[in-house]
Amino acid sequence: MKVDKKEVIKMRQTNQCATLQEIGNRFGVSRERIRQILSSNNIQTKNYKWLLRYYCLECGTELVGHGRANRKFCSVSCCNSYKRITVMCDNCGALFKRRASELLWYPNIPAHQPKHSFCSRKCLGSYTGKHYGFGAHPRTCKKG
Ligand SMILES: [Zn+2]
Ligand SMILES: [Zn+2]
Numbered sequence: 001m002k003v004d005k006k007e008v009i010k011m012r013q014t015n016q017c018a019t020l021q022e023i024g025n026r027f028g029v030s031r032e033r034i035r036q037i038l039s040s041n042n043i044q045t046k047n048y049k050w051l052l053r054y055y056c057l058e059c060g061t062e063l064v065g066h067g068r069a070n071r072k073f074c075s076v077s078c079c080n081s082y083k084r085i086t087v088m089c090d091n092c093g094a095l096f097k098r099r100a101s102e103l104l105w106y107p108n109i110p111a112h113q114p115k116h117s118f119c120s121r122k123c124l125g126s127y128t129g130k131h132y133g134f135g136a137h138p139r140t141c142k143k144g
Contacts (some may be wrong), residue, residue, distance in 0.1 A: 003027045004086055004095060008037050014060030016048040022057055028085040028100050028117075058082040073140075090116040091123035 004027070011023055022040075027034070038045045042068040054063040054071060058078035063071050072142040082099045096119045118124040 003029055003033070003037070004088065005037050005038070007086060008034060009041060009043055011060075012038055012045075015055040015057060017053060017055055018057055019047050020045060026057065026082055026085060028087060064088055085116040089119035090124050091118055091127040094119050 008023060008027060011018065011026060015023075020034045024031045024034045035045050055061065056063060056074040056078050057072045058081050059074065061074045063074060073082065086095055086097050088095050116127065118127060121136055
């Protein structure tokens with residue numbers, strides 16, 4: 001699945017304390033994928049937890065006065081926004097935000113790492129039709 005590389009880089013630069021996993025969660029991809037994006041752009045992949053400074057995972061605001069408690073966000077709205085990941089529709093290329101649990105995936109099996117994401121059912125149907133046509137994979141088409 002595609003991610004907005006610029007956004008990944010921006011998040012690393014504004015939030016030096018975020019782990020690769022935390023960045024991955026933001027974009028709905030694995031830690032390894034984030035590492036690949038960062039290292040291919042010559043950007044530091046390690047986080048700076050040792051700085052003992054904490055930044056909001058969503059907007060990058062420094063969290064002052066919260067100590068080392070598990071504070072990750074400056075506000076509830078940032079927390080909600082973090083959970084709404086930005087993904088690109090594999091069919092029409094539009095960027096959209098949605099909760100990971102509400103995304104339309106193909107294959108639509110939660111246990112599998114999602115390969116493709118779609119902005120609408122129409123795009124999901126159109127893409128699946130084009131790439132996994134009825135003739136090619138009759139079994140996977142039954143459910144959709
Ligand atoms: Zn924030
Ligand atoms: Zn679309």
